[in-house]
Amino acid sequence: MSEHDLRIGFIGLGAMGRPMVENLLKAGYPVTAFDVRPEVTEPLRALGARIAHSPAELARTTNVVEIIVRTEDQVDAVLFGAPDGGVAANLEAGSVVLIHSTISPAAVSAAARRLAEREIALLDAPLTGSVKAAVDGTLSFIIGGAEAAVAECAPVLRTLGSGTIRVGEPGSAQIAKLINNMLAGVNGAVIAEGLALARAAGLTDEVVLEVVNAGTGASFMSANRDALLEMGRQADLFGIAYKDLLLALQEGHGRDIALPVTALATQFLGNYQI
Numbered sequence: 604m605s606e607h608d609l610r611i612g613f614i615g616l617g618a619m620g621r622p623m624v625e626n627l628l629k630a631g632y633p634v635t636a637f638d639v640r641p642e643v644t645e646p647l648r649a650l651g652a653r654i655a656h657s658p659a660e661l662a663r664t665t666n667v668v669e670i671i672v673r674t675e676d677q678v679d680a681v682l683f684g685a686p687d688g689g690v691a692a693n694l695e696a697g698s699v700v701l702i703h704s705t706i707s708p709a710a711v712s713a714a715a716r717r718l719a720e721r722e723i724a725l726l727d728a729p730l731t732g733s734v735k736a737a738v739d740g741t742l743s744f745i746i747g748g749a750e751a752a753v754a755e756c757a758p759v760l761r762t763l764g765s766g767t768i769r770v771g772e773p774g775s776a777q778i779a780k781l782i783n784n785m786l787a788g789v790n791g792a793v794i795a796e797g798l799a800l801a802r803a804a805g806l807t808d809e810v811v812l813e814v815v816n817a818g819t820g821a822s823f824m825s826a827n828r829d830a831l832l833e834m835g836r837q838a839d840l841f842g843i844a845y846k847d848l849l850l851a852l853q854e855g856h857g858r859d860i861a862l863p864v865t866a867l868a869t870q871f872l873g874n875y876q877i
Contacts, residue, residue: 612665614658614681615672616643622738623763628652630762637661662693671703675710682714696722699752705729705847708774715773724752727773729780741765747776784847785865790824792868845872
C-alpha cells in the first residue's frame with residue numbers, strides 16, 4: 604500500500620498515545636482512535652479523529668493499526684478478544700499491526716503467527732523516549748518484523764519519531780527494549796541510593812545531581828530525574844517500569860540467564876519510588 608492509502612487505527616490514548624495521535628492528525632493522516640475511557644477520546648474527536656466504540660469497529664475501516672496499551676492481556680484482548688474477534692478478525696488481509704506496548708517476546712511472536720494466518724503482518728515496534736518526545740515527534744522505534752511491512756509503515760514512523768532500529772523478527776524488538784529498561788531501572792535504583800546517602804550526609808539532591816551530571820556518573824536517568832519523577836506520578840510510570848523489569852527477569856529465567864542486579868532493582872522499585 605502507498606502512503607496515500609494508509610488508514611490508521613490507534614488503540615491506547617494514554618500519556619504516550621494521545622500525543623502520537625495528535626501528530627498523525629497534524630500530518631494529515633485519517634485516524635480512527637479507540638480507548639476504554641471516553642474522556643480521552645473526545646478531545647481527539649475535536650481535532651478530527653474518528654472515534655470507534657471497539658477494536659473490532661476500528662479495524663473495519665483501517666489498514667494500519669497501532670497498539671499502545673499497558674499489559675500483555677490488554678494486547679491480547681484488543682487483537683483477539685471475544686465476542687467480535689477483536690482487531691484480527693475484522694482487519695482486511697494485507698494490513699499491518701504495530702505493537703508499541705512493552706510485553707513478553709513470546710506473546711509478540713505468538714500474535715505474529717496468528718495474524719499471519721489471516722495474511723496480516725505484525726511489526727514488533729516498542730518505542731523509547733519521554734512523553735515530551737511523543738509530543739515533539741522524536742520517539743525512537745525498535746522494530747522486529749518483515750522488511751516489506753517496515754517499508755509500508757515508514758512514513759507513519761517518520762511522523763512519530765526521529766529514527767528506527769530494526770533488530771530482527773517479531774519478539775526480538777521486545778528483547779532489546781527490555782534490556783534498555785533493565786539498564787534504566789537499575790540506574791534509577793542506584794541513583795536513589797546515592798541520594799539517600801547524600802541526604803544522610805547533609806547534602807541536597809540538587810548539589811549531588813549537579814556533581815553527578817558533570818562527571819562520570821552522568822546518565823539519562825540522572826539528567827532527567829525531576830522530569831521522570833513528575834511523569835511517573837502523572838502516568839504511573841513506576842508501575843510500568845516494575846512490570847517491564849519483571850518481564851526481563853522472566854526472560855532471563857526462561858533462558859537460564861541470571862540477572863541478580865536486575866532482581867535487586869526490581870525489588871527496590873516494588874517497594875519504593877525511584
